[in-house]
Amino acid sequence: MKALMSVGALIGAIALLLLVGMILDVVPSNTVRLVEGYMPMQMLFEVACFVVGFAGLSFLLSAMGMAIPRFWQGIGFWAFVLLYLKFRVYPPIPFSVRAMYGTVSLVAVFMWVSASEEDWKKFKQPIMNVLDAQSGANKLLRYAYLILIPVLIGWTSFNSMKPKSEEPIELRTVHPAPPASTKVHGKTYTLQTSQNPYRVNPEGKYDQEYSNKLIVEQGMGRLMAPNANPWDEKNEGYLKYVREGGEIFFQNCHFCHGDNLNGRGLHAFAFNPIPANFTDPGTIAQLQETFIFWRVSKGGIGLPNEGFPWASVMPPWEQHLTVDEIWKVILFEYWHTGYYPRTWD
Amino acid sequence: MMNTSMGRKAGFVLASAFGLALFSAGPLVLTASAEDVPEGFKKGELAAEPSADMIEAGKRVYFTKCVWCHGVDGAGDGPGADRLWPRPRNFNQGTFKIRHTASGELPLFDAKKPIPGQNDLYETVTHGLPGSAMPSWEGILTEEQRLQVLSFVTTQLVKDRKFTDKQSETQTILQLADLKPKEATDESRKRGSELIVEKKCVECHGMEGRGDGNAFNLKDDWGFSIQPADWHKCWNFRGSRQDPYNVKNIFRTFSTGVNGTPMPSFADSTSVEDRWDIANFVNSLCERDALGQPLPIDPLTDKPKINFVVPSNVVEGEIPADMENEAWQKTPKRYVAMGGQITHKPRNFVNRIDDIWVRSLYNDKHVVYLLEWDDRTKSVAEGKLPWAPTEVNIDIKEQEPKTGEEGSIAAHQNNYTVYNDAIAIETPVKWQELPAPIKPRYLFGSNEQFPVDIVKWEADGSIRAFKGTGWDKDFEERDSYEENLKVLKSEWKNGRWYVMIQRPLGNKKDQDYDEDTLFEMGKYIPTVFFAWDGHNGDAGRKMAVSAFYYTFLQPPIPQEVYIYPFVIAGGIVILEAWVLTRRANKRKGKTL
Numbered sequence: 001m002k003a004l005m006s007v008g009a010l011i012g013a014i015a016l017l018l019l020v021g022m023i024l025d026v027v028p029s030n031t032v033r034l035v036e037g038y039m040p041m042q043m044l045f046e047v048a049c050f051v052v053g054f055a056g057l058s059f060l061l062s063a064m065g066m067a068i069p070r071f072w073q074g075i076g077f078w079a080f081v082l083l084y085l086k087f088r089v090y091p092p093i094p095f096s097v098r099a100m101y102g103t104v105s106l107v108a109v110f111m112w113v114s115a116s117e118e119d120w121k122k123f124k125q126p127i128m129n130v131l132d133a134q135s136g137a138n139k140l141l142r143y144a145y146l147i148l149i150p151v152l153i154g155w156t157s158f159n160s161m162k163p164k165s166e167e168p169i170e171l172r173t174v175h176p177a178p179p180a181s182t183k184v185h186g187k188t189y190t191l192q193t194s195q196n197p198y199r200v201n202p203e204g205k206y207d208q209e210y211s212n213k214l215i216v217e218q219g220m221g222r223l224m225a226p227n228a229n230p231w232d233e234k235n236e237g238y239l240k241y242v243r244e245g246g247e248i249f250f251q252n253c254h255f256c257h258g259d260n261l262n263g264r265g266l267h268a269f270a271f272n273p274i275p276a277n278f279t280d281p282g283t284i285a286q287l288q289e290t291f292i293f294w295r296v297s298k299g300g301i302g303l304p305n306e307g308f309p310w311a312s313v314m315p316p317w318e319q320h321l322t323v324d325e326i327w328k329v330i331l332f333e334y335w336h337t338g339y340y341p342r343t344w345d
Numbered sequence: 346m347m348n349t350s351m352g353r354k355a356g357f358v359l360a361s362a363f364g365l366a367l368f369s370a371g372p373l374v375l376t377a378s379a380e381d382v383p384e385g386f387k388k389g390e391l392a393a394e395p396s397a398d399m400i401e402a403g404k405r406v407y408f409t410k411c412v413w414c415h416g417v418d419g420a421g422d423g424p425g426a427d428r429l430w431p432r433p434r435n436f437n438q439g440t441f442k443i444r445h446t447a448s449g450e451l452p453l454f455d456a457k458k459p460i461p462g463q464n465d466l467y468e469t470v471t472h473g474l475p476g477s478a479m480p481s482w483e484g485i486l487t488e489e490q491r492l493q494v495l496s497f498v499t500t501q502l503v504k505d506r507k508f509t510d511k512q513s514e515t516q517t518i519l520q521l522a523d524l525k526p527k528e529a530t531d532e533s534r535k536r537g538s539e540l541i542v543e544k545k546c547v548e549c550h551g552m553e554g555r556g557d558g559n560a561f562n563l564k565d566d567w568g569f570s571i572q573p574a575d576w577h578k579c580w581n582f583r584g585s586r587q588d589p590y591n592v593k594n595i596f597r598t599f600s601t602g603v604n605g606t607p608m609p610s611f612a613d614s615t616s617v618e619d620r621w622d623i624a625n626f627v628n629s630l631c632e633r634d635a636l637g638q639p640l641p642i643d644p645l646t647d648k649p650k651i652n653f654v655v656p657s658n659v660v661e662g663e664i665p666a667d668m669e670n671e672a673w674q675k676t677p678k679r680y681v682a683m684g685g686q687i688t689h690k691p692r693n694f695v696n697r698i699d700d701i702w703v704r705s706l707y708n709d710k711h712v713v714y715l716l717e718w719d720d721r722t723k724s725v726a727e728g729k730l731p732w733a734p735t736e737v738n739i740d741i742k743e744q745e746p747k748t749g750e751e752g753s754i755a756a757h758q759n760n761y762t763v764y765n766d767a768i769a770i771e772t773p774v775k776w777q778e779l780p781a782p783i784k785p786r787y788l789f790g791s792n793e794q795f796p797v798d799i800v801k802w803e804a805d806g807s808i809r810a811f812k813g814t815g816w817d818k819d820f821e822e823r824d825s826y827e828e829n830l831k832v833l834k835s836e837w838k839n840g841r842w843y844v845m846i847q848r849p850l851g852n853k854k855d856q857d858y859d860e861d862t863l864f865e866m867g868k869y870i871p872t873v874f875f876a877w878d879g880h881n882g883d884a885g886r887k888m889a890v891s892a893f894y895y896t897f898l899q900p901p902i903p904q905e906v907y908i909y910p911f912v913i914a915g916g917i918v919i920l921e922a923w924v925l926t927r928r929a930n931k932r933k934g935k936t937l
Contacts, residue, residue: 131928146921154914161906165897167653168869216409220487224409231408231417250413250425251746255687255694259478260410260485266478267696269646270684272653272892299688301816313892315688336409 002063008056015046015053019080022087043089050080071126074113081105175287176303184297184318184326191290192344197324198241198331199289208343211238211331216338222279230335238331245332248325252317261336273311278337285339292330292341296321382517383612385524385600385620386447389516394509395456395496403497406490411498414478419502427753428746429478430695432569436498439506440566440605443469443584447517448602448610451508456496459488462522466495468586475589475647476581519600519612526592527621529629537626540619544611549573554630557721557840561759566605567750570758573608575719575840578700579631580648587647590631590639596624632702635677648682648700655679655872657705657712657898664706664713666833666845673715676704681874683889689816690741695754696889697721698876701768707898712864713833713847716768716874723837724879725804727763734885735811735820737789761882766837768844769801769875771813772862772896776871789813789820789886798862800830800848804879808832808846812860823860869895 021027054077061067068076082105085098113123133139181190201207214228224230230243250259256275258265263277278284284292294302300312317326334341382388395403407415414433416423421435434441444452444465452465459467470491473481482491499508506514527533541547541554551557554576565571574582579589584598599620602610611620632649634640640649658676665672681703685696701718732741750756773779774796789797792815799811799820808830811820833845851861864870874891877883 128928131925132932146918149921150914150917153917154910157913158906158910161909162902163867163900163906165654165656165895165899167895221406221485221490222409223405223490226405229405229408231412246413247424247746250423251428254413254425254478255685259414259480260482262485264480264645267684267687269643269648269651270682270699270890270892272651274645313688319690320692 005056005059005063008052009060010053010056011049012053012055012057015050019083019088023083046088047084050084054080069126070113070119070122071124074109074123078102078106078109175291178291178294179304182294182297182302184293185323187323189290189293191288191294194290194293196289196293196327196331196341198238198245198327200237200241202236204237207238208340211335212340214239214242215335215340218338222336222338241328242332242335245325245328245330246336248321248329249332249336252320253329261333271313275314278333278339281339284333284337284341287342288344289330289334289341292333293326296326296330297323383447383600383610385519385521385617386517386612387520389446389453389518391509391511391514391516392453392455392458395492395500399456399493399496400500401497402490403493403495404501406486406494407497410482410486411494415502419498419504422750424747425478427748427750427755428694428744430569430753430755430758431477431565431571432567432750432753432755433478435567436502437504438566438605439503439508441466441469442603442605443474443598444601444604445519445521445597446601447515447519447612449604450516451506451514453516453518454495454499454508456492459492466499467491470495472585472587473647474583475585475587476578476583481587481647519597521593521597524596524617526596527618527625529592529625533622534626534629536619537622537624537629540615540623541626544615544623546623549607550576551721551840553577553839553841554627555719555721555840561722563607565607569750569755571606572721575721576627576630577632577719579628580642581699589642589647590628592621592624592628595627596620599623599627632680640680649680651682652679653893654869654895654897655681655703655705657707657896659899659901660706660708662708664708664711664833664847668715668834668843668845672706673704676706679703679894681891681894683874683876683891686875686886686888686890689737689886691743691885691887693881693883693887693889695758695881696876696883697878697881698889701874701876701891703874703894705896707850707864710850711847712850712896712898713845714770715834716844716846717841718768718876719841720766720837720878721840722878722880723804723842724763724766726765726879730764730884732885733819735822736885737817737819757882759880761880764879764882764884765877766804766842766879767801767875767877767883767888768842768846769799770846770848771797771799771873771875772864773797773871774860774862776862777865777868789816789818796860798860799875800846801875802832802835802844802846803877804835804837806832806835826860864896864898866898867900869897872896 018027058068058073082098082102085093085101114120129135130138130141130145133142178191180192181188183189195206197206199206199208199211201210214225216222216224228239229235230239230246232239235243249257254265255267256265256271257263257278258268258275261278262280263275265275268274276283295314297316297318299314299316301316303312321329412423414423414425414429415421415436416426416433419436421433423433426433439451441452444450445462446452446465452469453463454466455464458464461468469479470486471481471483473479486494508514541550547554547558549556549558549563550573556573556575558573561570563571563573579585579595582589582594582598583603584594585591586594588594598608599615600610600612602608602612611623615623632640642648643650656677656679658672660672667673679702681701683696683699683701685693687694698718698720701716703717704715706713706715744752744754744757775794779795797813799813800808801811802808808827810823810826810830812823813820829849831847833847835844836842849861851863862870872894874894876889877887878889883889
């Protein structure tokens with residue numbers, strides 16, 4: 001038991017040191033990497049490690065006769081949760097979400113410290129001691145609180161009442177409802193029935209099964225499938241068009257959507273919101289190819305009023321590209337991100 | 346080429362010195378070879394060749410991610426190359442910019458050692474090269490994959506040199522980890538500021554370090570124009586390694602030089618002590634906030650974090666035209682990020698103005714914007730515009746995407762007909778009535794019903810007003826409005842423009858509400874900025890654009906704000922007294 005607890009204590013000590021390092025910016029918060037797609041599991045695991053570590057630490061400390069009072073344990077744990085959320089989790093989560101988690105964990109800490117009458121008494125003892133002010137130190141503390149609390153609350157209310165110039169919040173629809181059909185370069189395309197003319201097998205037949213087998217592999221890096229190199233000169237059909245689409249992408253689109261199609265291109269930093277991230281499972285992975293065809297052809301200008309509010313400086317690409325080029329770019333985008341386009345059935 | 350040959354020469358001298366030392370007494374050998382190395386450097390070993398597996402795996406990474414810009418043979422001629430400036434690296438010659446090795450030498454690369462400071466190419470792939478199209482691949486490729494692709498590049502695509510050839514290659518490594526940065530005291534910075542004149546840094550980098558000296562005549566090894574770094578934008582330093590305010594990066598670049606460019610290594614001619622002074626001074630020039638702290642950098646873009654609200658402070662009486670005036674000094678300065686206008690033809694793939702600093706003041710009649718931006722050249726039109734500046738050029742012929750090196754955008758740099766430098770502020774006219782979805786459409790005005798009001802200053806001194814009624818419509822010139830506008834200041838100095846534009850606040854009675862923007866106090870007025878660099882051939886809609894910002898005329902603080910907090914604090918005191926009395930009574934056994 002003791003050995004087990006010391007292991008726990010060790011984990012706790014190391015984990016706490018890491019966290020303190022992150023808070024002080026000595027240890028970069030991406031030291032222990034968050035693995036793409038597994039972030040929630042990884043976070044739960046980490047928090048579990050911390051809890052085990054804390055149990056070990058408190059056991060060890062009480063065995064050494066330096067037990068931490070329940071009151072400070074409660075406060076300490078809550079502070080830990082807040083700090084963990086703020087400094088460990090990357091990319092950072094907004095304050096409003098952290099406030100929600102903070103409230104939930106505060107309630108949890110309260111339930112923990114008030115689990116039994118005995119515990120609750122232990123927890124509130126320090127508070128009572130300050131209120132009663134029997135000793136000199138407590139008296140001092142009581143006066144300090146008496147002055148500090150009103151000053152702090154007064155100051156925060158002053159700050160919150162002062163007129164501020166914060167950016168107004170604008171919500172937007174990411175996937176506005178598409179029209180039934182769209183007219184590009186003089187030809188009408190019905191979105192429900194149109195197909196990407198370049199999603200073809202070497203014989204030139206539309207073949208989604210064939211193309212799905214040749215897209216890049218999911219997982220870190222999203223690398224091309226072995227023996228499916230679009231730069232192979234002998235390619236016929238799908239992979240050949242992927243390469244042609246890639247050429248168009250890297251002559252027109254990467255400036256905003258980025259070399260890795262993650263919305264972090266050369267000019268992306270100047271836009272608000274930053275351009276769409278195709279590697280995110282919430283964008284093209286959720287959509288049909290014809291939807292993309294419509295969005296690319298018509299751009300931000302072509303978005304319907306019903307879908308508002310939205311914000312997009314996407315140009316209507318029919319101005320710059322031919323229909324064939326648009327279809328090839330779309331083919332490339334699905335290939336490069338490793339997503340299958342959604343189908344209508 | 347100069348640097349490469351210098352490096353080779355140095356290598357030769359070194360080798361002969363080593364030979365000489367061999368003839369003399371044994372113990373002398375070590376000291377003699379150590380003395381020939383520039384201060385702060387040490388001889389290193391070439392790394393072993395990566396395994397065949399690594400190279401093969403790297404090929405897969407290369408042909409998924411890199412080939413699009415760097416090309417099939419690594420000659421920096423992929424499909425994307427001709428529309429980029431700087432062009433993607435041509436790997437064939439083995440010339441790499443950011444290194445810990447002496448000038449002319451190959452960079453550090455070891456496929457088994459992904460350790461910062463000991464693996465230059467790995468760090469380049471990991472952190473990207475800010476200010477160019479090379480992104481950071483961290484979080485996209487695993488550590489392993491980054492090493493694999495570099496194994497492929499260094500063995501298969503670097504053709505003129507060999508990373509493992511002991512005959513021709515040496516490694517003289519800057520011991521950056523062991524060198525302690527000199528504290529950035531005023532004295533050190535002052536010494537640095539003198540040294541940059543003495544070492545002729547200012548000849549290229551300009552008197553204020555904005556990269557405006559000798560900006561036209563510089564070429565890289567491949568004959569493309571190249572611009573000296575702007576020391577005020579450290580987040581654009583290629584070697585900033587996503588840590589732009591770290592003085593070590595500057596020290597490293599200054600010590601090793603930038604291979605393939607006119608930037609030489611100063612290691613032989615400058616002591617380590619002096620190099621730190623220079624690095625400290627250069628680092629101190631990078632933009633900082635009002636308190637002198639480094640600007641917060643957005644981890645998503647590696648540029649300064651953006652605040653989209655441009656607050657305008659109120660002044661009594663005339664708005665001062667003097668930038669040094671207290672009113673201007675007290676007004677917060679906002680970083681406005683600029684991207685190329687790549688929505689309408691002619692598209693601006695390479696915008697040379699990538700940010701503007703904006704401040705604003707207002708009084709009862711006018712609002713004034715103070716715009717400052719770095720522009721290496723003052724451009725006043727020499728040629729006649731090929732199109733009217735108000736025109737939309739949908740049918741214009743653009744540079745073909747694949748033109749080869751001669752026709753590429755990089756080859757055209759500094760060869761354009763020179764037009765006017767210019768800046769414009771655009772605001773929607775009826776911002777109060779705009780339904781939510783309309784906003785993004787008025788990058789150039791939505792339609793007749795929701796036009797935009799554009800005020801444009803040009804380097805020939807003119808200020809004009811336009812009305813925009815749609816992205817595909819020509820701007821209409823508003824002749825009658827110009828007399829209401831005033832340029833309080835316009836000055837180009839050492840690579841930076843300072844322009845102060847005054848315009849009326851507008852009001853429903855006097856002005857024509859259908860054409861002017863009404864600047865209302867305490868409201869968020871959408872504002873867009875446009876910028877033109879005349880030496881980049883910018884004119885008409887070939888320009889740099891910002892996203893939508895908000896001009897916010899700050900209202901004076903109402904009186905209640907000073908009263909209520911005291912009332913609240915008083916309430917808390919009463920509450921405290923109540924709790925304490927209750928507790929005391931309880932202890933005494935009394936109940937209320």
